[in-house]
Amino acid sequence: MFRQDGFHAEMAKTEPPRRRTRSPGAAVTLEMVAREAGVSPSTVSRILNGTARVRDAKTVAVRAAISRLKFTPNPVARSLARGKSAEVGVVIQSIDSPFYGEALAAIEKALIRAGYSALFVSGHWRESDERKSIEHLISRRVGGIILVTSCLADEELLRLARTTPLVLTGRRLAGPNLYAVDVDSTPGARLATDYLLDQGHRRIAFIGGSRDHPDARQRLAGYRAALAARRLPLQPRLMTDGDYSEAGGFQAMTRLLEQGQKFTAVFAANDQMAYGAMLALHRRGLKVPQDVSVVGFDDLPTSSYIVPPLTTVHRSINELGDAAAEAMIDLIEQLPPVAKVSAPTLAIRDSTRPLRA
């Protein structure tokens, strides 16, 4: 009834306008390859996946057919048949931070190299958002999820790992089907504080991140450890928290200044807060480093170009991303994951100076 009769066209108004676009090039299937090579589809599949030995002659014929037809296996069909996809979800908190951007780039690269793809979503530092993002990924049936500095509680993560391989960064946690890339920030923070101490500073303010963030706690721990090692007392008055943003750093420093605290140096738990702090100092007419030395953490690309260039803790984000991706792949392929990241270093630039005794 709905044959091609042109004069019945008006009846077709309920039909959706979408027509099946059968692009001629992209539609090479495994079956076509099989026919072309004179073997069965199963054989082609086996050659493709190395799932079984196949006579050399056939292998050659199939390979030839594949390249002749320019065949690429359809990953969707493959995922369906295998029951698992070659996609891994990556949840990042705020993609607009250059720090995470770099990590994401590294993760993406490593994943693609191994034949996976990165399905990306963001969590905005909010538990609810993160949970929603994770659900989205799960409903998309990803093969695993990488959480770059998750906000979620340990138990929740462990529970999650029961259904999907999980890789975490920025926290320590052990469990089945789960791997935490160990990037303890304590040593880096220690390094920064020690440097300031070495330069003769004694009253060193600290601008930290949110206390309920494992990573932020580590940065604080490094600061404390450095002071403790020299038997210097911790001065709560000199410590305040920001939220890892420029605005947070600005406010934190403003607070410190308004309270009339005296200090000759400040260690900010990340570069963005250091920027904000520097602006606050500037607004009060204080010069960096003449009046106050500033040290940050992360070494964002911009940090060597601000005025004055920022002394800061450098870690290879690339390595971190790489490690996370590798661990994920290992988890998916049921191998014992290993990951190593090299030690942090201190990039010494112009925002610090020795305190003359």
Next chain:
Amino acid sequence: MFRQDGFHAEMAKTEPPRRRTRSPGAAVTLEMVAREAGVSPSTVSRILNGTARVRDAKTVAVRAAISRLKFTPNPVARSLARGKSAEVGVVIQSIDSPFYGEALAAIEKALIRAGYSALFVSGHWRESDERKSIEHLISRRVGGIILVTSCLADEELLRLARTTPLVLTGRRLAGPNLYAVDVDSTPGARLATDYLLDQGHRRIAFIGGSRDHPDARQRLAGYRAALAARRLPLQPRLMTDGDYSEAGGFQAMTRLLEQGQKFTAVFAANDQMAYGAMLALHRRGLKVPQDVSVVGFDDLPTSSYIVPPLTTVHRSINELGDAAAEAMIDLIEQLPPVAKVSAPTLAIRDSTRPLRA
């Protein structure tokens, strides 16, 4: 032979160690829903997709079954059956730039809202990399590709659009199955230059981007237009190019200074280059804005927190990302794409000051 007989286990050594993990929770299928609701799978599918009218009673029963079983359709199976996936690829040049990060976040949000996912890859400003990334996406059978400031030539893009819906940003191009979100940078650049002129500056240096980038050309065009409107001659000596990075801006400014050029203001084609330029000025002992006013373009989040806070052209990247995503969805769903982005504004901060006559 390979039944469950335990004592034959040693024969199974050729079997891969991977076992089919049948997580009990995630495996609800449409068929189970159908059975639970006492209807056929087709009916469930139709209800899910609204592809046909279904008796109310059944609809209710099915909906109940769905929520009782907590069913989520398997997107992989769906993609396979429909022949197209709900994933759109996003190619971004350098994710580690905060500018693109923001755009990516916006794109992601809009895509997810519409039920799609963002498959992300990066191009690193290199044609070859970009081409490879695109191929990766195509082999993954994405439903469409968004190219955020592509490096590729028009013809290549048009060719590409024949097989996959394409959305571009940062350039103008028209063609079937392709949509370019129009974000002409000329007006923004004009705005910035006009402002400097209004402040009395006459010798305004220009640090541009790569000439073979449409977007960079627009920024240059805006600068020229502003000068031309006041019948001021273009001074090639005051113009030099960077590569949109802090380092590039630094070098460009250094070059200008070494050539002994005189200017009271500089307009950098993006914020990152402005940062670099400011550092170069600082290194020469020149103060911003006392000696030289600086204007940037992009309004990165950091720009309001550097010292001094940067006067710069602001555009809603959010809107841009949104527009790109919306256009993509329209393209995929075969609707005429429309996209509107609001006009740029100038964020006036402390890096500029009026030139006293």
Next chain:
DNA sequence: GATTATTTTGAAAGCGCTTGCAGAACCTAC
């Protein structure tokens, strides 16, 4: 050369969902 152990292969049954087709159920109108 017959028999048995091995290795290769193909047929076929899915993976979970969509969709064309045609029969079933339900309405109108005569």
Next chain:
DNA sequence: GTAGGTTCTGCAAGCGCTTTCAAAATAATC
């Protein structure tokens, strides 16, 4: 009531690949 129209709904055939299972081909053994 019954013919003629509509509106639901189920059947069954895919989508392109993987993976049993068992038959076919080859190699090994006596």
